[in-house]
Amino acid sequence: MTARYQHLLSPLTVGSTTLPHRVIMGSMHTGLEEKDGGEHELAAFYVERVRGGAGLIVTGGVSPNPEGAARHHGAHLSTEDQLPRHHVVTTAVHEAGGLIALQLMHSGRYAMHERAVAPSPIRAPINKVTPRELSESDVERTVEDFARAAYLARQAGYDGVEIMGSEGYLINEFLVEHTNRRTDRWGGSPPARRRFATEIVRRVRERTGPDFLVMYRLSALDLVPDAQEFEEVLTLGREVETAGASIINTGIGWHEARIPTIATSVPGAGFTWVSRALRENLRIPIATVNRINTPELAQEVLARGDADLVTMARPFLADAAFVAKAREGQSDSINTCIACNQACLDHTFTGRRMSCLVNPRAMRETELVLGPTRTAEEIAVVGAGPAGLAFAEAAAQRGHRVTLFEEQPELGGQLQLARRIPGKEDYQHTVRYFTTRLRELGVTVHTGHRAAPEDLAFADRVVIATGVHPRRPGIPGDTGPTVLGYKEVLEGAPVGDRVAVIGAGGIGYDVAHFLTHNPSADFYAEWGIDRSLEARGGLLTPAPEPPMRRVTVLQRSTTKPGSRLGPTTGWIHRLELRMAHVRFITGVEYQEITDRGIRMTAPTPEAAGAHARAGGGLALEAPRVETLLEVDTVVLCAGQESRTELALELAGDVRPVHVIGGADVAAELDAKRAIKQAVELAAALP
Numbered sequence: 001m002t003a004r005y006q007h008l009l010s011p012l013t014v015g016s017t018t019l020p021h022r023v024i025m026g027s028m029h030t031g032l033e034e035k036d037g038g039e040h041e042l043a044a045f046y047v048e049r050v051r052g053g054a055g056l057i058v059t060g061g062v063s064p065n066p067e068g069a070a071r072h073h074g075a076h077l078s079t080e081d082q083l084p085r086h087h088v089v090t091t092a093v094h095e096a097g098g099l100i101a102l103q104l105m106h107s108g109r110y111a112m113h114e115r116a117v118a119p120s121p122i123r124a125p126i127n128k129v130t131p132r133e134l135s136e137s138d139v140e141r142t143v144e145d146f147a148r149a150a151y152l153a154r155q156a157g158y159d160g161v162e163i164m165g166s167e168g169y170l171i172n173e174f175l176v177e178h179t180n181r182r183t184d185r186w187g188g189s190p191p192a193r194r195r196f197a198t199e200i201v202r203r204v205r206e207r208t209g210p211d212f213l214v215m216y217r218l219s220a221l222d223l224v225p226d227a228q229e230f231e232e233v234l235t236l237g238r239e240v241e242t243a244g245a246s247i248i249n250t251g252i253g254w255h256e257a258r259i260p261t262i263a264t265s266v267p268g269a270g271f272t273w274v275s276r277a278l279r280e281n282l283r284i285p286i287a288t289v290n291r292i293n294t295p296e297l298a299q300e301v302l303a304r305g306d307a308d309l310v311t312m313a314r315p316f317l318a319d320a321a322f323v324a325k326a327r328e329g330q331s332d333s334i335n336t337c338i339a340c341n342q343a344c345l346d347h348t349f350t351g352r353r354m355s356c357l358v359n360p361r362a363m364r365e366t367e368l369v370l371g372p373t374r375t376a377e378e379i380a381v382v383g384a385g386p387a388g389l390a391f392a393e394a395a396a397q398r399g400h401r402v403t404l405f406e407e408q409p410e411l412g413g414q415l416q417l418a419r420r421i422p423g424k425e426d427y428q429h430t431v432r433y434f435t436t437r438l439r440e441l442g443v444t445v446h447t448g449h450r451a452a453p454e455d456l457a458f459a460d461r462v463v464i465a466t467g468v469h470p471r472r473p474g475i476p477g478d479t480g481p482t483v484l485g486y487k488e489v490l491e492g493a494p495v496g497d498r499v500a501v502i503g504a505g506g507i508g509y510d511v512a513h514f515l516t517h518n519p520s521a522d523f524y525a526e527w528g529i530d531r532s533l534e535a536r537g538g539l540l541t542p543a544p545e546p547p548m549r550r551v552t553v554l555q556r557s558t559t560k561p562g563s564r565l566g567p568t569t570g571w572i573h574r575l576e577l578r579m580a581h582v583r584f585i586t587g588v589e590y591q592e593i594t595d596r597g598i599r600m601t602a603p604t605p606e607a608a609g610a611h612a613r614a615g616g617g618l619a620l621e622a623p624r625v626e627t628l629l630e631v632d633t634v635v636l637c638a639g640q641e642s643r644t645e646l647a648l649e650l651a652g653d654v655r656p657v658h659v660i661g662g663a664d665v666a667a668e669l670d671a672k673r674a675i676k677q678a679v680e681l682a683a684a685l686p
Contacts, residue, residue, distance in 0.1 A: 005295050005326050007302035012309065014246050014285060016211040017099065017159065019309075020055040022302055023323055024249070024287055026313035027103040027162060028344070029060035030363055031353035033075035039085040043092035044365040049316050050098030053323025057098060058162045058215070058311075059089075061105030064149035065142065067115040068106030068170060071351065074113075077102070077149045083156045090157030101160035101213055102153040104146055108170030109179070110255065117142075119173050119180040119187060119196075126256045139186050139196065142170075147203035150214075160213025163200060165240075166251020171197050172219045175236065178226035190232050198239045205244025215287075216245040220274045223257035223529070227537030230277070237282050249287040249311055250275045259527045260572050262314075264339040265423035266291045267523055272306035277533055279307060287311045293318075293337045293426070295326035314344055317356040317363075332436045335359055336429035342672045345568040358430055360676040368683055373399040375686050380405065380459035382451045382646060385413020387661025387674035388465030389434040394682030395463075396441035403444040403459070405451035411435055413467050414662070414669050417490045421510045422517040453649050461656045461685075464647045465678070468640035468662035468669070473502060477593035483634045486511050496632025497549050500598055503637035504555035504584065506565060507669060509573045511637050512553055516580035518545035526579065547580040552629060554598070558587040587624075597630040642666040 009021045030045065032038035046057055063069040063076040077086070086102070093100045109118040109131040117138065118131035134142065150161045165171040173179040174196040180187045187193055197216075205214055218240065220233055228236075237248055252271045253261040260266050268291050275288035288307035292298050298310045315322050319335040326334070335358050343355040343362075356362040361370070377400050381392045384406035396402045410416065412431040419427035438445060449455075456462050470485040472478055484493050486507055499515055501508050521544065524531055528542035555561055561584045562574050591599040604623045642663050650657050658681055661674035 004329065005299045008295055008299045008310070009323075009327055012285065014213065017213055019099070021053075021323060022309045023055065023298065024309055024311040025049060025054045025057040025316045026249075026289065026311040027058040027060055027105075027164075028313045028317070028354060029070070029075075029348050031348065031351070032363065033060050033062065034071075034073060039088040041363070041366055043089045045363055046089060046098070046100065047092050047096045048320045048365050050093055050096040052319070052321030053325075053327060054098060054316060054320075055323070056159070056213075057093065057100045059100065059102050061103045061107075061164055062149070063106050064104050064145040065106070067117050068108070068111065068142075069113075070107045070111055072113045074107075074111075077104075077152050077156075078145065080152065080155070083152065086153070086156035086158070094157065099159045101162050101215060102156070102158045103162040103164055103217075104149050104153075105164035106142065106146075106170035108168075108173045110169060118170065119182055122179055122181070124168070124256055136184055136186070143196065143199050143203060146200045147207045150204040150212075151207045154208050154212055160215060160246070161204065161208075162215040162217055162249060163204065164217045165197050166217045166219035168224070168254030168256055171200065172222070172251075172254065175219065175232075176222060176224070176227050178224065190235070194232075194236050194239060197236060198243045201240050201243035201245050213246045214244055215247045215249050216240045217249045217251045218278070219251045219254075220278060221252050221271065221538040223253040223259045223261070223538050225537060225539065227539075229536050230533040230538075234278070234281050237278055241282055241284050245284060247285045247287060247309065248278065248282065250278065250289050250307070252290050258571070258575065259529060262290050262339060262345075263341060263423075263569050263572055264426055265523075265572060265576070266339070268292070268294075268297050269301050269306075270523065272301045273531060274533070276306040279305065285309055291339060293339065294334070294429075295322070295331050314339065314356070317344055317354070318359050320362075332432060333440065335433045336426065338424075338426040338430060341568045342566055346566045349567055355676075357672040357675060358433070360672075360679050368679065370394055370397050370679075370683055373686065376400055377460040377685070378458055379403070379461045379463060380451070380456045381463045381465060382456070383413065383465035383467055383661070383663065384408075384411040384445075384447070385465060385467045385661060385674070386415060386430075386671040387467075387663075387678045388413070388463070389438070390675040391463050391465065391660060391678035391682050392443050393434060393437045393441065394679045395685065396438070396443050398682060398685065400685070402441075404438065404446065405449055405455065406445070406447045407450035409448045411445070411447065415671070417487060418510075418669075418671075420490045421514050423513075424510075451646070453646070456650075459655065462650060462653070462658070463681070464650070464657065464659045464663050465661045465674075466643040466646055466663045468666045469643055470636060471639045471641045473590070473636060473638040475502075475590040475593055478634075478636065480593055480595065482595060482632065483593055483636065486635060486637045489635050490514060495549070495635070498631040499549050499551045499633045499635060500629055500631040501551060501553045501635045501637055502590075503639065504553050504557075504561040504586070505637065505639070508553055508555075508637040509562060509565065509577065511635055512551050512582050513573065513576055513580070515549050515551050515635075516547035516577070516582060518548055521545040542579065544579040547582075551580070552583045552585060552631070553577075554588045554600070554629075555584070555586045556588055556590075561586060589624075591626075593634055597628055598634060599626070599628050601626045640666045640669070
């Protein structure tokens with residue numbers, strides 16, 4: 001064990017179980033829990049992480065009864081005939097030397113089916129289903145369902161369970177007055193609202209015995225209106241402790257909270273101060289969560305006493321060997337989670353199999369295999385953006401001899417632009433990871449060199465990953481002195497106080513945020529988070545700093561701006577720009593860009609207002625007006641085009657020539673698609 005991570009890598013004994021280190025692999029619903037035969041793929045996913053050093057793994061959420069499942073036919077454990085599937089997973093994990101706990105999660109009013117139930121019949125703002133109110137006998141039955149599911153989990157070979165009591169699911173709904181309007185013994189007062197949670201823990205412990213891990217996921221900071229006061233949270237923690245919990249795992253925010261808690265905009269280890277307040281008042285070990293993605297950060301959190309354990313979920317998607325690399329002192333080789341949500345949570349909440357933007361092998365361990373090559377080739381890769389880097393690493397890992405050309409002086413391509421966006425600084429970790437891995441694998445790298453066909457004569461195979469260049473929208477005057485491309489802006493070109501951004505896609509949103517973000521902004525003040533833990537639910541009135549510029553975002557389309565942003569992060573980007581007073585105008589027809597601004601026609605203010613109230617779908621025949629939008633700078637974010645010059649020069653080449661990433665498809669700047677395509681190509685080579 002390296003002394004650098006002595007806190008992180010020290011063992012911890014909890015009851016009769018000794019954890020090998022202080023890292024818990026947190027719960028992630030993968031999408032394989034419901035798939036026929038998915039248990040074998042799930043076992044392969046977990047085993048790869050155990051071999052990479054994971055100690056205690058917590059599964060994705062499994063309901064204690066069918067009505068608590070997230071979707072129709074969702075994962076639940078309620079009968080003995082379901083045990084064989086679970087045995088496949090637990091046996092594989094144990095044979096690899098790991099520990100595994102089943103998360104018991106009743107979705108409550110978040111369930112997206114007609115059988116949804118809740119303490120009171122109040123629909124969640126993020127769901128279309130109004131739940132049925134549980135009767136008193138239903139509540140009693142549900143408590144017993146949790147206890148039986150825990151008993152079955154033990155029979156299935158699990159080392160413990162985690163009872164999901166946070167994030168706004170059923171147990172959390174019982175705790176909060178806003179969602180629990182009951183006046184029986186399960187509501188009406190804080191002690192009565194806590195009874196459901198504590199009774200579940202007590203009966204689970206009673207049913208599973210003293211030598212079984214019982215973790216409780218405690219909502220330490222609800223971040224919704226009319227929620228728990230922190231003293232109520234502490235009281236619940238003490239009651240859960242007395243009822244028999246082994247570990248309390250911290251939960252932050254409900255899914256419906258309008259505050260980021262796990263997205264890339266959240267500061268690293270941004271909520272461990274809440275766990276510290278719990279740890280100072282409770283006796284059993286406390287695990288902390290959210291935006292802890294490096295061993296250095298985890299070590300720091302534990303060293304200062306914020307928690308006894310660190311729960312990481314997505315970092316194990318990004319790199320199965322996170323712990324092993326930390327133990328070996330190779331943290332630069334860790335493929336770091338960048339909290340983008342694009343392939344993990346976005347997939348989960350839209351019913352797709354979870355994966356990872358920076359590691360597309362996650363959840364595809366049995367089908368996307370990077371085994372040794374049968375015939376080592378000399379491969380030339382042109383372009384060191386996401387696609388080129390990912391292919392070079394994967395091909396070299398398989399044993400091919402790879403030479404990489406990049407015309408810029410540094411690796412990364414569009415990742416170098418992404419990391420300049422406030423809140424997306426973690427993209428620099430991806431560049432660091434690939435840079436380290438290419439060096440470890442012996443890839444020959446030429447930077448500051450634009451490859452020509454003659455440079456590639458040595459290669460048996462050529463992979464073109466030359467990326468994209470910004471598209472000019474063809475507006476008269478779009479090459480004028482007041483016009484800049486998004487690349488120039490992100491690289492530091494001077495920009496005036498009044499700015500028009502042409503294009504309301506992901507790039508337009510990022511650039512508008514870049515231009516308006518005030519460097520003195522405090523995340524907690526900006527979003528209204530009470531660090532004193534005195535406000536109910538942890539909520540204060542947001543107090544964002546004044547924006548650095550006045551920005552107007554223009555869009556030709558009449559669709560709602562931001563409609564293509566990620567489902568779990570789009571709302572954050574929209575709120576960020578709203579707090580910065582960014583104005584959006586849709587349905588724009590451009591006449592000319594001049595030194596004074598943009599001459600254009602657009603819907604009248606009345607039509608635009610109706611459009612905004614309707615949430616999009618502005619009629620093309622809506623009344624319009626010609627206007628001059630006076631600005632100092634115009635920034636073009638009107639899409640991009642593939643760079644295909646080299647591919648055209650090599651057309652007809654007798655060698656295999658592959659075009660990947662943005663050079664293949666230029667739509668948006670999709671690193672997820674580019675990296676996935678690159679790794680799949682490397683895996684498919686002979």
